[in-house]
Amino acid sequence: MKQFVGIGYRKDFGEDFLHSEILQPSFIELAPENWMNIGGYWKKVLRRLSEKYPITAHGLSLSIGSPDELDWNFLEQVKNFLKDYDVTVYSEHLSYSKCDNAHLYDLLPIPFRFDAVKHIVERIKQVQDFLQRKITMEIVSYYTPVAAEMSEAEFVNEIINGSGCNLLLDVNNIYVNAFNHNYDAHKFIDQLPLDKVAYIHMAGHEKVADDLIIDTHGQPIIDPVYKLFEYTINKLETPVPVLLERDFNIPEFEELAFEMNKLENICKKSWSFSYAS
Amino acid sequence: MHLSNYTKTQQNNLASFCKTNILKPIDGLTENRIHHYRRLIYGVIDDSLRSAYPLTENLLDENEWKFLVDEFVAKHKSQSPQIWQMPYEFYQFIESNEFGAKTKYPHLMDLLMFEWKEIELFMMEDQNDNNVKLSHDIFNHSQIVLNKEYEILKLSFPVHKKSPNSISMEDKSTYFALMFRANDKVQFFDLSPFFVWIIYEIENNNYSLKQLIKKAEGANKNINHKIISENILKFIYTSHSKGFILGFENEKGENDRKI
Numbered sequence: 001m002k003q004f005v006g007i008g009y010r011k012d013f014g015e016d017f018l019h020s021e022i023l024q025p026s027f028i029e030l031a032p033e034n035w036m037n038i039g040g041y042w043k044k045v046l047r048r049l050s051e052k053y054p055i056t057a058h059g060l061s062l063s064i065g066s067p068d069e070l071d072w073n074f075l076e077q078v079k080n081f082l083k084d085y086d087v088t089v090y091s092e093h094l095s096y097s098k099c100d101n102a103h104l105y106d107l108l109p110i111p112f113r114f115d116a117v118k119h120i121v122e123r124i125k126q127v128q129d130f131l132q133r134k135i136t137m138e139i140v141s142y143y144t145p146v147a148a149e150m151s152e153a154e155f156v157n158e159i160i161n162g163s164g165c166n167l168l169l170d171v172n173n174i175y176v177n178a179f180n181h182n183y184d185a186h187k188f189i190d191q192l193p194l195d196k197v198a199y200i201h202m203a204g205h206e207k208v209a210d211d212l213i214i215d216t217h218g219q220p221i222i223d224p225v226y227k228l229f230e231y232t233i234n235k236l237e238t239p240v241p242v243l244l245e246r247d248f249n250i251p252e253f254e255e256l257a258f259e260m261n262k263l264e265n266i267c268k269k270s271w272s273f274s275y276a277s
Numbered sequence: 278m279h280l281s282n283y284t285k286t287q288q289n290n291l292a293s294f295c296k297t298n299i300l301k302p303i304d305g306l307t308e309n310r311i312h313h314y315r316r317l318i319y320g321v322i323d324d325s326l327r328s329a330y331p332l333t334e335n336l337l338d339e340n341e342w343k344f345l346v347d348e349f350v351a352k353h354k355s356q357s358p359q360i361w362q363m364p365y366e367f368y369q370f371i372e373s374n375e376f377g378a379k380t381k382y383p384h385l386m387d388l389l390m391f392e393w394k395e396i397e398l399f400m401m402e403d404q405n406d407n408n409v410k411l412s413h414d415i416f417n418h419s420q421i422v423l424n425k426e427y428e429i430l431k432l433s434f435p436v437h438k439k440s441p442n443s444i445s446m447e448d449k450s451t452y453f454a455l456m457f458r459a460n461d462k463v464q465f466f467d468l469s470p471f472f473v474w475i476i477y478e479i480e481n482n483n484y485s486l487k488q489l490i491k492k493a494e495g496a497n498k499n500i501n502h503k504i505i506s507e508n509i510l511k512f513i514y515t516s517h518s519k520g521f522i523l524g525f526e527n528e529k530g531e532n533d534r535k536i
Contacts, residue, residue: 061358099292
């Protein structure tokens with residue numbers, strides 16, 4: 001069993017995942033939207049998963065940056081899901097996925113603007129009050145800025161510090177954004193409120209043009225992202241859960257295990273040393 | 278609400294572009310990259326619909342399929358935060374708008390409904406009471422216990438019996454399809470109106486088999502009683518073996534799931 005590294009469970013893994021000795025994650029992550037209000041086969045699988053592994057939840061439809069109202073009925077269902085499955089971490093995205101009363105089922109970039117900061121800070125506080133827990137917000141990858149009047153790092157800092165929520169650091173997203181927007185990923189990480197990092201995501205991506213990477217979660221993690229990961233976790237004061245995400249081109253479990261082992265070894269090297277010193 | 282009208286407009290314009298492919302002004306945009314957002318969103322919705330409606334996708338040619346999905350993405354405001362429920366909104370959207378495909382394929386709405394119901398039943402929350410005591414005593418005081426995870430579809434075309442590509446106007450009639458979830462799978466079979474009535478009677482009157490046969494004989498006096506009882510028995514045994522009838526609950530509370 002891994003100590004630090006979990007994996008995002010995908011239905012493509014099927015029941016084999018439950019019987020596999022290959023992966024041995026320390027926890028699994030689920031998107032509540034795919035598992036709420038269901039019964040039958042997948043409910044049984046969910047029950048068995050929850051009996052075997054601790055669960056973290058990574059939401060898709062909160063749409064914290066949307067101009068639309070928060071969906072309290074949806075949040076009530078999320079709250080029940082978190083309670084029913086004893087979910088330790090509930091994370092979501094600093095983005096919006098619903099606008100003009102329409103769900104879009106993907107993540108759009110929020111304008112880095114002062115009014116957006118106020119809007120999001122207030123909404124995160126409302127959500128945290130409602131769920132009676134801190135939520136953990138992820139810096140998303142983005143391909144174009146929209147009407148920005150502040151830097152991305154300022155935007156993130158203002159929201160995390162203003163709302164009191166935790167930070168999900170998707171190291172691949174930082175790499176992707178640094179490449180796409182031509183900034184230094186290490187310097188960007190240095191500017192973040194690292195004491196608020198409660199969760200880390202790692203994934204692969206796809207380079208679609210000389211100057212553009214798309215965050216696909218469909219490829220293995222590349223070495224520069226592993227290096228950025230090591231750089232990042234060496235800066236954290238305490239260990240946090242680390243997740244491997246793979247949404248497309250799902251490979252054999254052995255390949256996922258290879259990536260998880262690599263991440264686990266980096267964690268052990270960094271965090272065992274910091275414990276000892 | 279702290280968001281200014283300016284910021285809201287920027288956000289709305291981006292979302293609107295993703296739906297319609299029509300770009301209204303957005304400040305600071307990297308224009309040669311914005312199409313990726315539309316591509317990604319369109320791909321998520323299209324994949325989800327193709328996965329939900331494989332028979333419909335196969336029936337329509339690629340241009341017909343793309344036209345319906347284009348219209349849906351552009352004009353429909355999806356309400357479900359759970360993407361697995363979104364395909365039902367596609368059904369509703371097609372149903373409530375005029376499309377040439379509905380004329381060309383008169384069985385299109387039946388097919389979409391049939392495919393959606395398979396998903397809905399497969400995913401629906403568990404309905405059956407696991408504490409019901411089931412017995413093999415089927416003839417006497419035992420009430421027939423139906424699997425509650427079912428639906429009877431009334432169809433105008435036999436989309437549950439024939440390949441969608443081979444269905445024509447000549448097939449137009451009234452059909453009933455029983456769909457139910459048992460053993461973690463959705464199963465279906467064709468029903469005659471008589472058995473639709475039988476299921477209704479079981480559902481609403483908590484009959485034992487004996488009472489059910491008596492009721493059916495009383496309601497169908499012109500039909501040989503032997504034929505009625507034989508057909509009902511065959512239906513009951515088949516339904517039980519397939520999991521549509523869970524068993525027979527009796528007053529003694531016996532707990533025996535075999536017959």
